[in-house]
Amino acid sequence: MENSDDFMAKIVALCKRRGFIFQSSEMYGGINGFWDYGPIGVALKRAVEQTWWKYMVEDRDNVEGLDSTIICHPMVWQASGHLANFADEMTDCTVCKKRFRVDQMDDPTTCPACGAKAMTPPRNFNLMMKTFVGPVFDEEHAAYLRAETCQPIFVDFNTIRIASRQKLPFGIAQTGKSFRNEINPRNFTFRSREFTQMEMEFFCHEDESMKWFDYWHEQRWNFYTKILGISEDKLRIHWHDKLAHYAKKALDIEFLYPFGWNEVEGVHHRGTWDMSQHAAYSKQEQDCRYFDQERNATYYPTVVETSCGLDRICLLLICNAYDEDTAATQKEGMDEDARVVLHFAPRIAPVQVAVLPLSKKLEEPATDLFRKIRGSFRAQYDVTGSIGKRYRRQDEIGTPFCVTFDFDSLNDNAVTVRDRDAMTQERVPVAELAQWLRNKIDK
Amino acid sequence: MENSDDFMAKIVALCKRRGFIFQSSEMYGGINGFWDYGPIGVALKRAVEQTWWKYMVEDRDNVEGLDSTIICHPMVWQASGHLANFADEMTDCTVCKKRFRVDQMDDPTTCPACGAKAMTPPRNFNLMMKTFVGPVFDEEHAAYLRAETCQPIFVDFNTIRIASRQKLPFGIAQTGKSFRNEINPRNFTFRSREFTQMEMEFFCHEDESMKWFDYWHEQRWNFYTKILGISEDKLRIHWHDKLAHYAKKALDIEFLYPFGWNEVEGVHHRGTWDMSQHAAYSKQEQDCRYFDQERNATYYPTVVETSCGLDRICLLLICNAYDEDTAATQKEGMDEDARVVLHFAPRIAPVQVAVLPLSKKLEEPATDLFRKIRGSFRAQYDVTGSIGKRYRRQDEIGTPFCVTFDFDSLNDNAVTVRDRDAMTQERVPVAELAQWLRNKIDK
Numbered sequence: 001m002e003n004s005d006d007f008m009a010k011i012v013a014l015c016k017r018r019g020f021i022f023q024s025s026e027m028y029g030g031i032n033g034f035w036d037y038g039p040i041g042v043a044l045k046r047a048v049e050q051t052w053w054k055y056m057v058e059d060r061d062n063v064e065g066l067d068s069t070i071i072c073h074p075m076v077w078q079a080s081g082h083l084a085n086f087a088d089e090m091t092d093c094t095v096c097k098k099r100f101r102v103d104q105m106d107d108p109t110t111c112p113a114c115g116a117k118a119m120t121p122p123r124n125f126n127l128m129m130k131t132f133v134g135p136v137f138d139e140e141h142a143a144y145l146r147a148e149t150c151q152p153i154f155v156d157f158n159t160i161r162i163a164s165r166q167k168l169p170f171g172i173a174q175t176g177k178s179f180r181n182e183i184n185p186r187n188f189t190f191r192s193r194e195f196t197q198m199e200m201e202f203f204c205h206e207d208e209s210m211k212w213f214d215y216w217h218e219q220r221w222n223f224y225t226k227i228l229g230i231s232e233d234k235l236r237i238h239w240h241d242k243l244a245h246y247a248k249k250a251l252d253i254e255f256l257y258p259f260g261w262n263e264v265e266g267v268h269h270r271g272t273w274d275m276s277q278h279a280a281y282s283k284q285e286q287d288c289r290y291f292d293q294e295r296n297a298t299y300y301p302t303v304v305e306t307s308c309g310l311d312r313i314c315l316l317l318i319c320n321a322y323d324e325d326t327a328a329t330q331k332e333g334m335d336e337d338a339r340v341v342l343h344f345a346p347r348i349a350p351v352q353v354a355v356l357p358l359s360k361k362l363e364e365p366a367t368d369l370f371r372k373i374r375g376s377f378r379a380q381y382d383v384t385g386s387i388g389k390r391y392r393r394q395d396e397i398g399t400p401f402c403v404t405f406d407f408d409s410l411n412d413n414a415v416t417v418r419d420r421d422a423m424t425q426e427r428v429p430v431a432e433l434a435q436w437l438r439n440k441i442d443k
Numbered sequence: 444m445e446n447s448d449d450f451m452a453k454i455v456a457l458c459k460r461r462g463f464i465f466q467s468s469e470m471y472g473g474i475n476g477f478w479d480y481g482p483i484g485v486a487l488k489r490a491v492e493q494t495w496w497k498y499m500v501e502d503r504d505n506v507e508g509l510d511s512t513i514i515c516h517p518m519v520w521q522a523s524g525h526l527a528n529f530a531d532e533m534t535d536c537t538v539c540k541k542r543f544r545v546d547q548m549d550d551p552t553t554c555p556a557c558g559a560k561a562m563t564p565p566r567n568f569n570l571m572m573k574t575f576v577g578p579v580f581d582e583e584h585a586a587y588l589r590a591e592t593c594q595p596i597f598v599d600f601n602t603i604r605i606a607s608r609q610k611l612p613f614g615i616a617q618t619g620k621s622f623r624n625e626i627n628p629r630n631f632t633f634r635s636r637e638f639t640q641m642e643m644e645f646f647c648h649e650d651e652s653m654k655w656f657d658y659w660h661e662q663r664w665n666f667y668t669k670i671l672g673i674s675e676d677k678l679r680i681h682w683h684d685k686l687a688h689y690a691k692k693a694l695d696i697e698f699l700y701p702f703g704w705n706e707v708e709g710v711h712h713r714g715t716w717d718m719s720q721h722a723a724y725s726k727q728e729q730d731c732r733y734f735d736q737e738r739n740a741t742y743y744p745t746v747v748e749t750s751c752g753l754d755r756i757c758l759l760l761i762c763n764a765y766d767e768d769t770a771a772t773q774k775e776g777m778d779e780d781a782r783v784v785l786h787f788a789p790r791i792a793p794v795q796v797a798v799l800p801l802s803k804k805l806e807e808p809a810t811d812l813f814r815k816i817r818g819s820f821r822a823q824y825d826v827t828g829s830i831g832k833r834y835r836r837q838d839e840i841g842t843p844f845c846v847t848f849d850f851d852s853l854n855d856n857a858v859t860v861r862d863r864d865a866m867t868q869e870r871v872p873v874a875e876l877a878q879w880l881r882n883k884i885d886k
Binding site: 016017018019022024025026027028029030031032033034035036037038039040041042043045046053058059061064065066067068069070071072073075076090099125129130131132133134135137143145152155156158159160163164165174177179181183193194278281282284287288374375378381384 | 459460461462465467468469470471472473474475476477478479480481482483484485486488489496501502504507508509510511512513514515516518519533542568572573574575576577578580586588595598599601602603606607608617620622624626636637721724725727730731817818821824827
């Protein structure tokens with residue numbers, strides 16, 4: 001088994017080299033915990049986000065969409081408890097000046113860096129990023145970048161309920177950036193300071209909430225296994241044994257990253273905590289309670305949340321897809337020892353189809369074909385280098401289908417489609433190509 | 444002609460009532476200059492963003508995508524000049540304590556609010572939002588929320604060029620949030636403090652830059668007129684007569700908003716300013732210059748920028764689509780005096796098709812139909828109220844096609860499709876419905 005640091009180093013290098021993900025502001029030495037998505041990465045990120053949005057919002061009658069601002073009224077974060085409690089306990093070494101999270105130390109009295117027994121008493125460090133809105137920079141004008149996308153959902157619950165004419169049970173979902181001033185960003189994009197969340201809050205009556213918890217548990221598991229095609233042996237459920245006082249049940253879906261089992265998704269029963277907190281802080285009871293006609297009762301909705309990180313899913317997909325494949329290379333008669341290949345599911349592959357003319361003389365008809373294909377699929381065109389080199393380039397970014405336009409194509413109006421995984425080649429009439437690809441990609 | 448304030452008040456009220464756009468954190472009294480998009484608004488916003496992305500990135504060989512972080516290295520904003528110069532001149536009234544932008548005052552010595560001649564000397568107020576990254580809140584750890592999405596494009600230019608194997612001329616595009624601490628947010632979402640930009644920077648040789656400027660001028664004009672379907676008499680070009688010292692040409696595309704002609708898009712010739720600034724501040728010449736094989740020369744790319752605000756486009760589309768329509772109402776024999784209708788182009792309509800069973804007894808087959816339709820179009824299902832009331836609800840959110848499933852549908856396998864604009868009704872076989880809709884929506 002390869003060392004996990006070496007494996008991650010390969011992933012990080014591939015991600016930069018091929019334009020998936022690289023450090024933000026690299027020209028200026030970078031900024032720790034911030035990552036940019038290049039042309040291939042942004043295609044992957046958008047495909048996953050849209051897949052989630054379709055699965056969670058567009059394909060459901062009982063989930064509505066939202067896109068709220070990153071900066072909210074600061075009272076939102078008082079009500080949620082973030083301003084008081086969203087903090088890590090930190091301790092400083094008075095000798096080497098390094099700072100550590102207490103919960104990550106074996107012995108909080110000894111410096112993990114220099115070994116000195118000279119640590120300061122632990123103190124809380126709040127993870128919310130602070131800014132100022134308006135012309136004066138004082139506490140009265142302080143505001144915070146949201147630490148999670150779910151709080152604005154609670155705050156907007158009633159406005160959305162009325163506008164959408166929904167009755168309980170129903171959910172509200174949003175995707176977007178969140179910010180956490182992590183002391184120690186690490187594991188590539190896994191723990192970063194700026195990241196994209198995809199969250200859904202499902203509002204229901206207390207009596208039905210456990211049923212809905214089980215439902216969303218199943219739905220979210222299916223998202224990874226059936227929609228994204230992740231093997232079940234790389235996923236597991238971690239049940240929380242310590243629950244928040246208001247929570248009835250909570251689980252994480254964990255993925256076996258190269259650096260170990262780690263959370264990619266949480267499904268949480270949040271009780272009536274959120275809505276009752278916002279009622280207490282806003283004094284707007286009517287916006288936080290629900291009149292249930294059938295039950296002839298008014299109550300705080302109980303919330304079941306599903307929450308995942310888009311960056312963590314992209315990293316999961318890249319790690320899961322990565323392979324070095326010697327046998328296949330021999331099969332195609334290439335010189336190299338191994339090919340690097342990403343086995344992305346065709347549905348979310350950043351490039352789904354590559355069009356490769358066998359010769360520069362074929363550029364005109366090949367370009368015509370490419371332009372048609374591009375209307376329906378994420379497509380790339382490549383004419384430089386040997387066909388083998390071009391296959392390898394597409395393998396590295398996980399393109400499932402390479403379409404080669406050769407001299408015979410001019411006569412038989414057919415092209416050769418090479419399958420990334422099986423490395424088989426099939427002759428497909430140009431007239432049938434779009435449907436052929438659609439059958440493979442949508443399956 | 445209706446008063447523009449009254450007209451805007453109607454737009455704002457409709458936007459909240461139907462879940463397009465409403466104030467962020469309203470439950471807490473709101474936060475000035477921040478707006479949330481509800482279920483219908485987020486559908487519109489996503490449709491416009493995806494239309495832009497397809498038009499500017501996916502359909503072109505010579506434009507690559509990027510998704511960079513909002514928080515960058517602070518040196519990025521020193522190089523761009525934002526930290527020194529991105530400021531408004533402000534003056535305070537020493538009597539009533541109100542603050543004003545000097546360039547918006549007729550007489551900078553007199554308070555527009557209380558009339559006192561007691562204004563402080565003008566001073567600069569920087570519009571960048573400041574935060575702190577890492578555990579210490581001092582100037583060394585200060586960082587800024589990006590004020591525009593284009594700067595990270597310049598910083599990542601070389602990494603993207605290498606990864607994508609592009610040669611000049613080519614462009615890099617991104618969409619995403621930007622932040623400006625506006626003193627006086629106004630005109631609904633037109634001037635807000637948190638907003639989404641869609642920008643493309645096109646890198647080329649100086650000699651070809653004016654040709655590319657003209658090309659992008661035309662492309663962006665076509666986006667509004669041909670892709671979004673805005674009438675040419677509501678759009679105009681405003682040529683800048685004052686140019687930045689490095690710029691050769693600059694124009695705005697303006698739209699006739701209810702509150703007057705205002706900029707929705709800028710096309711700017713930026714010369715080599717951006718790349719040479721980043722070279723000077725980063726000392727990474729090799730990341731900012733380009734070796735041109737054909738010309739056998741190394742140079743700073745010249746940049747032509749296209750820049751627009753997604754929120755401004757959504758507001759433009761809502762204002763442009765809004766109508767109160769008396770004649771049409773009479774045609775449908777409704778009691779009300781007028782219907783409120785949004786004439787969105789079908790391509791970007793938040794809901795493209797509504798499925799309406801004529802009776803609750805038809806819910807089962809109508810729901811089946813709805814579920815099929817929803818796979819291909821943004822669709823809504825509505826069974827409550829008279830069919831006329833349901834048409835009105837769909838008119839208000841701009842749904843171009845209402846599909847009524849009636850008792851005859853059980854026998855003839857056909858449905859009635861009502862056209863929002865012509866208010867005609869056409870009988871369409873269920874088997875042909877998807878294709879019928881596609882022809883209308885994609886045209």
